Amino acid sequence: MTTADRLTGAPAPAPGAPPPAKPGAGSTVPRQRRTPPSDRRRHRRRAVALLYLLPALLPYTLFAVLPMLHTAYLSLFDWDGVTLPSFIGLDNYRRIVTDPQLRAAAWHAGALILFFSVLPICVGLVSAAIVSRRAGRRGTALVRTVLFLPQVIPLVAVGILWRWVYADDGTLNQALRAVGLGGLADAWLGSFTWALPAVGLIGTWVVSGLCMVLFLSGTQRIDQEIYEAARMDGAGPVREFMAITVPLLRPEFAVALSITVIAALSSFDLIYITTGGGPGNSTVVPGILIYRLAFGGGAVGVASALAVVLTAVISVAVLVINRLSREAP
Numbered sequence: 001m002t003t004a005d006r007l008t009g010a011p012a013p014a015p016g017a018p019p020p021a022k023p024g025a026g027s028t029v030p031r032q033r034r035t036p037p038s039d040r041r042r043h044r045r046r047a048v049a050l051l052y053l054l055p056a057l058l059p060y061t062l063f064a065v066l067p068m069l070h071t072a073y074l075s076l077f078d079w080d081g082v083t084l085p086s087f088i089g090l091d092n093y094r095r096i097v098t099d100p101q102l103r104a105a106a107w108h109a110g111a112l113i114l115f116f117s118v119l120p121i122c123v124g125l126v127s128a129a130i131v132s133r134r135a136g137r138r139g140t141a142l143v144r145t146v147l148f149l150p151q152v153i154p155l156v157a158v159g160i161l162w163r164w165v166y167a168d169d170g171t172l173n174q175a176l177r178a179v180g181l182g183g184l185a186d187a188w189l190g191s192f193t194w195a196l197p198a199v200g201l202i203g204t205w206v207v208s209g210l211c212m213v214l215f216l217s218g219t220q221r222i223d224q225e226i227y228e229a230a231r232m233d234g235a236g237p238v239r240e241f242m243a244i245t246v247p248l249l250r251p252e253f254a255v256a257l258s259i260t261v262i263a264a265l266s267s268f269d270l271i272y273i274t275t276g277g278g279p280g281n282s283t284v285v286p287g288i289l290i291y292r293l294a295f296g297g298g299a300v301g302v303a304s305a306l307a308v309v310l311t312a313v314i315s316v317a318v319l320v321i322n323r324l325s326r327e328a329p
Contacts, residue, residue: 068311075305080298092305102306104281105289108196109265112285115200116207116264121256123204124211125249129241131212132219144216148209155206159273162202163189166274189275192282199274199283206270207263211256218252219245254325258318265314286310 075092079085096102127147134140150158165171166188173185188198222245230240268287271277277284277292286306294303 071304072308075301075308077301079300081294081300082298085301088301092301093309095302096306096309101281101284102289105284105286108283109267109285111196112200112203112264112267113261115197116203116267117257117260119204120207120211120260121253123208124213124256125215125246127208127212128215128219129245132216133237144212147212150206151209151213153206155269156273158202158206159270163274166198190279192279195275195279196283199271202270202274203263203267207260210259214252214256215249218249222248250325254321257321257325261317261321262314265310265317 074085076087076089077085078088078091131140131144131147163170167173168185168187172188173182176182176185186194188194191198226244226248227240230244235243266287267285268291271283271285271288272291275283277288287310290303290306290310293299293306297303
């Protein structure tokens with residue numbers, strides 16, 4: 001018994017009994033949990049980051065997200081753009097699957113991937129390897145500028161320029177006649193056989209410079225000691241390119257492939273200026289078909305459905321490319 005217990009007259013605890021509980025101990029009133037300072041700082045940083053994003057997020061929402069949602073809404077209606085629309089559900093999407101013209105446009109867009117994506121990546125990769133090996137030499141900067149120049153020219157000007165090149169009396173046919181190959185001269189953009197490859201080669205010429213710049217930026221981050229070790233082992237330029245440069249440019253491959261596939265699937269202005277989708281429907285792609293249906297065919301609902309499907313296909317393609325690039329060894 002303590003001195004305080006003797007003064008207050010409190011009874012002494014029995015031998016072996018547990019000590020008396022402190023005031024407030026065992027109370028059932030829950031304590032209010034305090035947010036750790038680290039969590040508060042994290043929430044504050046997120047709020048500040050959101051404020052910085054708002055100037056870009058608001059215009060993007062107004063001019064990209066909301067129109068996209070409105071397009072998806074219109075795809076559920078049969079509407080000619082003038083009269084009152086009538087709700088038809090998913091019939092427009094069924095028409096996309098069954099209409100031969102729509103399927104042909106999809107095939108043409110898939111074929112353009114070869115010209116807008118595969119060929120530019122190959123040309124850009126080889127160009128980047130050559131330019132990087134000649135870095136610092138006279139004329140290298142000029143070559144790099146000339147190869148990248150088509151990327152900065154507006155596509156409308158590019159289309160008009162190549163219409164002159166592909167014309168019946170244009171530069172290409174005159175060059176063929178000058179070297180004695182006049183029998184190969186053709187109205188390239190007016191041919192059912194060659195119109196799509198001719199337009200595709202324009203895309204190859206435009207996009208190759210962008211791929212080259214992307215791969216050049218990637219080669220600059222590769223440690224030069226790796227190349228020196230390979231040369232000491234007797235590796236030549238081709239062996240260095242295949243065993244070192246190509247594997248280490250995987251992030252740049254993913255970026256280049258994403259950009260070029262989007263350009264191939266969403267192509268419109270270049271084809272509209274050069275062929276307009278002709279001759280016949282031999283160069284019709286989804287972008288041209290959306291324009292025709294919405295503004296010339298009085299089928300806004302079908303055009304909206306095709307736009308939604310095209311957006312979904314592009315999104316899935318980009319996601320697959322990014323996933324494969326991350327999972328590649």
